[in-house]
Amino acid sequence: MKINIFSKFLNYLYMYLLIFLFGVICKANEKTIIMGTSADFPPFEYLQKSEIVGIDVEIAKEIAREQNSELKIKDMSFNSVLTEVINGSVDMGISGITKTEERAKKVDFSDNYFTASQKAMVKNNSDIKSVKDIKDKKIGVQLGTTGDYYCTDKKLGNMVRYDKYTDAVSALSNEIIDVLVLDGFTADQIAKKNKDFYVIPENITEESYCIAVQKGRKDLLESINKVISEMKQNGKLNQIVESYMSSSTSDSSGEFDSKFTSKEYFEYISKGLIVTLKITFFATIIGIALGVLAASLRIISNSNKKLKILGVLVNFYTTVIRGTPVIVQLFIIYYIALSGISKNPIIAAVVTLGINSGAYVCEHIRAGIQSISKGQFEAGKSLSLSEKTLMSKIIIPQAIKNTLPSLAGEAISLLKETAVVGFIGVMDLSLAGKKITSVTFDPVFPLFTVASIYLVLVVSLTFILNKIERKIKNASN
Numbered sequence: 437m438k439i440n441i442f443s444k445f446l447n448y449l450y451m452y453l454l455i456f457l458f459g460v461i462c463k464a465n466e467k468t469i470i471m472g473t474s475a476d477f478p479p480f481e482y483l484q485k486s487e488i489v490g491i492d493v494e495i496a497k498e499i500a501r502e503q504n505s506e507l508k509i510k511d512m513s514f515n516s517v518l519t520e521v522i523n524g525s526v527d528m529g530i531s532g533i534t535k536t537e538e539r540a541k542k543v544d545f546s547d548n549y550f551t552a553s554q555k556a557m558v559k560n561n562s563d564i565k566s567v568k569d570i571k572d573k574k575i576g577v578q579l580g581t582t583g584d585y586y587c588t589d590k591k592l593g594n595m596v597r598y599d600k601y602t603d604a605v606s607a608l609s610n611e612i613i614d615v616l617v618l619d620g621f622t623a624d625q626i627a628k629k630n631k632d633f634y635v636i637p638e639n640i641t642e643e644s645y646c647i648a649v650q651k652g653r654k655d656l657l658e659s660i661n662k663v664i665s666e667m668k669q670n671g672k673l674n675q676i677v678e679s680y681m682s683s684s685t686s687d688s689s690g691e692f693d694s695k696f697t698s699k700e701y702f703e704y705i706s707k708g709l710i711v712t713l714k715i716t717f718f719a720t721i722i723g724i725a726l727g728v729l730a731a732s733l734r735i736i737s738n739s740n741k742k743l744k745i746l747g748v749l750v751n752f753y754t755t756v757i758r759g760t761p762v763i764v765q766l767f768i769i770y771y772i773a774l775s776g777i778s779k780n781p782i783i784a785a786v787v788t789l790g791i792n793s794g795a796y797v798c799e800h801i802r803a804g805i806q807s808i809s810k811g812q813f814e815a816g817k818s819l820s821l822s823e824k825t826l827m828s829k830i831i832i833p834q835a836i837k838n839t840l841p842s843l844a845g846e847a848i849s850l851l852k853e854t855a856v857v858g859f860i861g862v863m864d865l866s867l868a869g870k871k872i873t874s875v876t877f878d879p880v881f882p883l884f885t886v887a888s889i890y891l892v893l894v895v896s897l898t899f900i901l902n903k904i905e906r907k908i909k910n911a912s913n
């Protein structure tokens with residue numbers, strides 16, 4: 437009876453999982469064009485309330501129109517933009533990307549749409565007056581940008597590399613770094629808004645912004661170039677640049693506007709929370725299914741010499757997964773293993789956390805079996821029970837009971853571990869908190885809010901799991 441209910445429950449779970457995957461695949465088939473960007477870069481791409489706007493977004497809209505597609509914007513750290521273009525997770529990288537020789541080996545670049553430079557930005561009271569003074573200072577850059585390359589090549593000072601410019605700007609504002617090397621146009625916009633900063637007028641480099649596409653996507657590149665040349669000719673590009681320059685000086689809104697209404701706040705947090713819960717739910721199911729499967733294979737291989745290889749494979753799986761950081765597993769699954777199948781980062785997150793959790797579940801079950809005294813095995817054998825009956829009627833039910841507390845612990849740590857998904861651009865609860873801090877520059881309130889929500893979730897989950905555990909134990913006594 438109990439087994440019946442359990443298998444019904446499993447069936448429902450598998451059904452939900454299939455529907456979820458099906459939904460995601462159907463969505464992926466609509467005609468869309470995806471722009472990869474790092475929305476921390478006014479006036480090219482930045483958050484205005486909860487929307488990404490900027491010069492690059494306007495250009496992307498024109499390209500989408502030309503392509504008859506719906507524009508989707510995927511926000512990520514700048515360092516991931518080109519990687520996602522290369523593996524095809526996004527169709528075009530538009531993020532104030534400077535064309536360099538090295539990058540051009542990996543992606544194709546469109547014609548230039550903006551002439552740029554790197555500059556140094558300091559605090560007003562700084563003793564750094566010109567670029568040559570930055571040599572031995574604490575220099576902040578955005579990871580993987582031309583500013584980073586320049587300072588690294590020249591072996592300048594102590595470098596601190598930030599994922600997002602907004603974090604680097606906060607660091608400069610709090611004097612954690614002495615100088616920030618960044619794109620000149622962006623630096624000027626920031627300094628216009630924040631009178632604490634001064635941009636040294638000297639250009640450190642001369643650069644040119646272009647749009648990046650995956651190598652070989654000739655048609656797309658041609659249509660992008662067509663749009664750029666039309667926008668240059670009919671003056672639209674200039675108009676857009678000018679309108680963004682004046683809008684960011686008139687203190688209208690945007691990345692550096694610290695006002696964030698409570699409605700937007702709530703929207704970010706609640707959307708993030710739903711994503712976190714979804715990922716936890718599906719990853720837990722995959723984790724339990726895989727863990728039980730792996731543990732069963734191990735048991736089978738122990739009782740049958742011919743199937744020893746299965747045990748070896750299971751060992752390999754649990755050793756690799758438990759011996760490598762989950763974030764690295766996430767990158768491997770998203771950027772390599774799934775790149776030809778699905779570009780959806782949520783699927784990659786669910787698969788990674790599911791596989792990861794499966795290894796731990798398998799080990800918990802093994803520990804549960806090992807905790808059963810040898811006498812029970814011997815008693816079973818002396819009653820001449822078959823291996824199958826001994827395992828399924830005596831050992832496994834007890835093992836499950838012994839394993840329950842650690843399985844509950846596993847579900848709880850999985851919930852907290854979902855926070856790694858922010859690294860591939862999934863806007864979960866943690867990233868939502870981070871995002872709010874990047875708009876308001878106030879880390880305290882959003883991060884405490886997020887921490888409190890995790891705490892409430894963990895405490896409630898612990899409570900529910902304890903109840904279930906007690907019920908199962910009572911039922912089997």
Ligand code: ARG
Nearest residue numbers: 474477531532533534581582
């Ligand atoms: N132009 C620089 C580069 O290509 C930095 C661009 C940063 N863009 C951004 N959206 N954060 O390396």
